Amino acid sequence: MEGMQRVVEHLRNRPEELARLKAEGKKVVAHFIGDYLPTELIYAAGGVPLGLVHGGDPEAVDASAHAVWRYMCPFSRAMYGYHVLKEQKYFELFDLLAVPITCQHLRRTAELYEFYTDKTVFKLGIPQAYDGKRGLEYFKGGLNLFKEFLEGHTGNKITDATLGEAVDTYRRLRDGLKKISELRKSPRPPISSKDFIRLNHAAHLLDPKLMVDLLDSLYHDISQKEGPKRKGPRILLTGPNIAMGDYKVLNLIEQSEAAVVIEDIAEGVLFYWENVAANGDPMDAIADRYITKRPNCAFNRPSMVRHFDFIEKLARDFSVDGVVWYQLRLCETWDMESHFLPERLKKMDRPIPMLKLESEYDIEDIVPMKTRVEAFVESLR
Template identity: 45%
Template sequence: MNAAKRVGRGNDRERRDRIVQALEKLTQQMKNRGAELKELKKQGKKIVGYFPGGYFPEEIAYAAGAVPVALNRGGDHEPVEVSGAYMSRWIYTFGRANIGYRILGTEPIYNLIDIYIVPVTDNHVRIVADTWDVFTDMEIFRFGIPHTKHKWGVDYYLHGINSLKTKLEQLTGNKITDAKLKEAIDLSNKERELLTEISLSRKSARPPISTRDFIFLNHCSMVLDKKVTVPALQEIAASIRGKEGPETKRPRLLLTGTTLAYGDYRILDMIDAAGGMAVIEEFGEGVRHYWEKVNSNGDLMMALADRYYTRRVPPAWHRPGTERQELVVKLAREFNVKGVVWYQMMNRESDEFESYWYPDILKKQVGIPMLKLTSDYDSVERGPFSTRLETFVESIGR
């Protein structure tokens, strides 16, 4: 082996080591977040929990001097089971788990928040908010999300986040100034920019970072302080910039569906075990939507409404529904995927309805197949899911 190759391999090893160290550090910080929040509460900070549906402008909480954290845990069946005493089993899986973690007390964050912000997108999410309201002593703040992007819808959403602004000012005792709001917007935009850069690296035939690791980074950005996540993302982005991962012949897959929650990584592990490789994702809930930035010029509250409502690709059953279809097709093409795995939560009828349209859309427009999997976070799913994924991956890998 010549000297240049030895140096190159040495540099690659150092790069991988830096990424591993950054991920391990973030893993530890996620484990310690509960203790950290408890200490912040002692110092008088207000902890603002929010439902992770993509409609909560966390910049408002930062500008108020509060600490926003997503209640985004999922993947465990026990919280789903215990929720049966508090809500109908016909509420979708992630919604049932959301109250279940609070009841079990296994996730400290769920018992440390001072207020729970719930942007109401449908009846499932409304029931989540109502259940917290009835069975806990937590203050719940709801605001509605219109299902169509008309002018009145923008006005309605803007009214909702202005009411949220007033509420957080009352909660914290701090005035939200334009200067504080712009500072929070700029920091959040930097985080989005870094997530976008890291995400786009997966277009490579040899992605320098796995989708499992990327999703974990995404989830960290919804729980940890941005002054922690932004430097970590900068380090990882610098480590993979212009680099490639190991050679692979695994079929490339797009993962989409209802909710991809923190801890619900077995679907990614099963795709990997089946011989496939998820290279891009698109979900309505559970992950940060990072493609669009907030315009920090002009009226900042209107800019937040523009980013979080007008330009946000709507989830299932919201209109125009063509926006989500077009995004999935665009991502499938740009990331050169050979198939789509549709991963939905049990009883989320909006995704169930739309799941019947996508196989035809994908076949006609991209020429690729789709596999649908429906989860209740139950361990008995592993066998059937694995078998179906193996068959699917084998069929597209021929």
């Protein structure tokens, strides 16, 4: 696909481009990608939002061993390990790091940056419960602090006009991704899950306006086409995280002739699902989108009923035959939740089986995972 080629080319040039923007005085504001950090604010402040989306590399995990104990999730360890390795430019290029405090793993990673590096860290508190106004007000308070933080560091005031423009840009970006995602409701999806996930990752790294154009042109390319005919089942992939580079589960599913047609992935994908309202006070609309409207995550308490309702809806809308639950080892909340989903899926009008896989970014994961994926896909035929 030509559209994908263009995305890949832009990604290739992005580190140099970021270096140039830095040299011109722009602030690169990195953030963790759990979709709780409103990048609209960074953009409105004239900063360059940069989602730290890489993972899947056991070396990056190992590189954090001098600083943090081994029972933290591999993605969170890699988030610091890449910085230690100095091989991944994105992890060196940023000026500021904004961390939404979702789970304990990412909270600890933020502390590693505070403790061991001279990077300036901003922490955004995330209310873990959907308890109405109280949590939302706390979050709004945090957003105001974030706004002040950004204004202080970039030297630019966030005005209603700049924020409105940023909201509009991100609305278009999310709409672009959602339109493409929904094409996969078709029996012959015109885009593979791996490519779609790459688009999500690119959206964390590239300039949002550029990304809007790229998505529009890609949509134009593929919306009238049909994808290859497949014999295999349609899969919903759920889990905490698919990082850029952690593609083994996607490869294995594709190799087994099944197709992932929708993802419920808390970090890295799915940030397109809900949008910020176009009218009303933009800060209120942002808070509402990032806390109330967005699909929830296993660290929420409680989370299961709402989470499983969402999965069930996706499974129906995308005509799914099976669910693959892909979790990172040592992610305690996702693991506990994993025990309850099969029971819920069995109760659907058309019961759907589930396969649970886990990984610690270890290369040795692949062989047993392959056997299990193949057997699962076979059982769905």
